[in-house]
Amino acid sequence: MNGSNPTFTPQPDVETNRAAHQVAIEKVTGLNSHHTEDILAVEEPLEIQLAHGPLNARSLKSISVTMRTPGHDFDLAAGFLMTEGVVRDPNDIDQIVYAAGSISEVGATNPTQSSLPYQPTKNVVRVELAPDVVVSLANLERNFYTTSSCGICGKASLLALQTVCPPRRKNAFDIDARILYKLPDRLREAQSLFNRTGGIHGAALFNAAGNLLAAREDVGRHNAVDKLLGAEFLADRTPLRNALLLLSGRASFELLQKALMGGVPMVVAVGAPSSLAVQVAKDFDITLIGFLRDNHFNIYHGAEHILGHASN
Numbered sequence: 001m002n003g004s005n006p007t008f009t010p011q012p013d014v015e016t017n018r019a020a021h022q023v024a025i026e027k028v029t030g031l032n033s034h035h036t037e038d039i040l041a042v043e044e045p046l047e048i049q050l051a052h053g054p055l056n057a058r059s060l061k062s063i064s065v066t067m068r069t070p071g072h073d074f075d076l077a078a079g080f081l082m083t084e085g086v087v088r089d090p091n092d093i094d095q096i097v098y099a100a101g102s103i104s105e106v107g108a109t110n111p112t113q114s115s116l117p118y119q120p121t122k123n124v125v126r127v128e129l130a131p132d133v134v135v136s137l138a139n140l141e142r143n144f145y146t147t148s149s150c151g152i153c154g155k156a157s158l159l160a161l162q163t164v165c166p167p168r169r170k171n172a173f174d175i176d177a178r179i180l181y182k183l184p185d186r187l188r189e190a191q192s193l194f195n196r197t198g199g200i201h202g203a204a205l206f207n208a209a210g211n212l213l214a215a216r217e218d219v220g221r222h223n224a225v226d227k228l229l230g231a232e233f234l235a236d237r238t239p240l241r242n243a244l245l246l247l248s249g250r251a252s253f254e255l256l257q258k259a260l261m262g263g264v265p266m267v268v269a270v271g272a273p274s275s276l277a278v279q280v281a282k283d284f285d286i287t288l289i290g291f292l293r294d295n296h297f298n299i300y301h302g303a304e305h306i307l308g309h310a311s312n
Contacts, residue, residue, distance in 0.1 A: 018042055018070040018122075019193055041197040043067050043219045044123055048077045049099055050086070052129040060126070069193070069200065069218045070122065072227040073098075076218075077125045079230025082238070083258040085164035090236050092133045099126040158276075158283055165260050166239060171285045173242060173265035176308045177297075179210040183246050184270055184292060190215040191248070202248040203228045205240065205264075213243055221249050222258070229262040239263020244287075247271070251290060256280040266305065268292055273300055 025038045048064045064080060074096040081087045129135065183206055188194070190212060191202045203224040204215035216227035225245070232238050245264045247255060250271035259267050260280065266287040273281075273290045278300045281288035287302030299306060 018044075020196055039196050041069055041193060041200040041219050044070055046070075046073055046076065047124045048080060049124065049126040050081075050129065050135065051126055052133060052135045053131070055131050066220060066223060068220055068223045072216060072231065073122065073125050075216070075227045075230035075234065076223055077127050077230065078234050079226030079228070079258075081127060082233045083226060083229060083261040085261065086135060087129070087133070087233075088166065090234050092130055093234075094128040094130050096125060096127050098122050099124040158279065161257060161260065161280065161284070165284070166263060168284060169241060171265045171287065171302065171305065173208065173244065173287065174305045174307055175208050175210075175244065175266070177306055178308055179208075180268065180289070180292060180297065180306070181294065182210055183268065184248075186210070186212055187215060187246055187248060191217055193217045194248075204246045205232070205243045206246060207243055221247065221252075222254055225255055225258045229258060229264075232262065241265055244268055250274070251277045251288065253277050253280060256286065256288070259286060260284050266302070268297075 019042055021040050021042050022037050023040055025036060026033050027036050027038075044067070045065055046068045047062055048066075049060055050063050051058055051060045053059045066076075066080075068076060077096055078087075078090075078093065081093075087093060183204075186206070187202050187204045190204060191200070194200045194202060194217060200217045200219055201221040201224045202215060202217050203221070205213040205228060207213060214228055214231060216224045216231070218224040218227060225247075228245075229238070229240075232240060240263050243264065244266035245255075245259050245262075245268070247267065247269040248271075249269065251267055251269035251273040253274055253276040256267060256273075256277045257280065264286065266289070267281070268289040270292050271290065273288055278288060280286065281301040285302070287305045288300040289306070290298045290300060303311075
């Protein structure tokens, strides 16, 4: 990082009036029922557009549509671009704005049809890259290691990661096991939307003392991580060599990939890791913990970084 801070259009924090939605339901207890209301986490599409190229020949391309919970959309877009290896420094981004309409409606040099069938306010984000940033469209269009059901073998996925991941340093992040046990409750306390809806994923960063550094929520676990890492990236705090990433659910290959791109040395999941996630942890020396519960957890890689436990 070069230390200077890019300038962005200000974005408010989570818009609570859009992140949750109240619905009428019939609640059944035993054989009795009554009318009441429930609060649901909102799921809406977000289209991410990328503007790039020299000032006299800008190109605009729709690169992703994801179903997300509204709020922290700029962080989500930046985190997606960072974890996909499109940008490596916050100064690669000139600005991030909400686009009012489809690509053809916002002055693209090479307009194309928008990916969304409709264009509601604040569901399209445009990321303006600096004129000197070179974009590899091949990288943007590869999409062969973004989901666990992509059909590409694990070996090809790992080789792809090796070509785009940032330089690695020796993993020097240690934490006491007694502190680990406290982290799920601390994440839950920070999940205001989960506490209202019960149906949303959480991701958080903690330091070795167990202090909460930041947390994000979303209906998509990958979106929650992109929002979290994107906020750190825009604040010029990546790579995150002195923090662990806590996931409220399982640890997939995709989430280990994002942790790797953000420089995170330890990933802790309340749920199970996948086999390929474990392989990423081993290949790139990321401490990986799964099934973190009240009094137990599994270490899949990096046991030497977990202090205070006795091996039998």
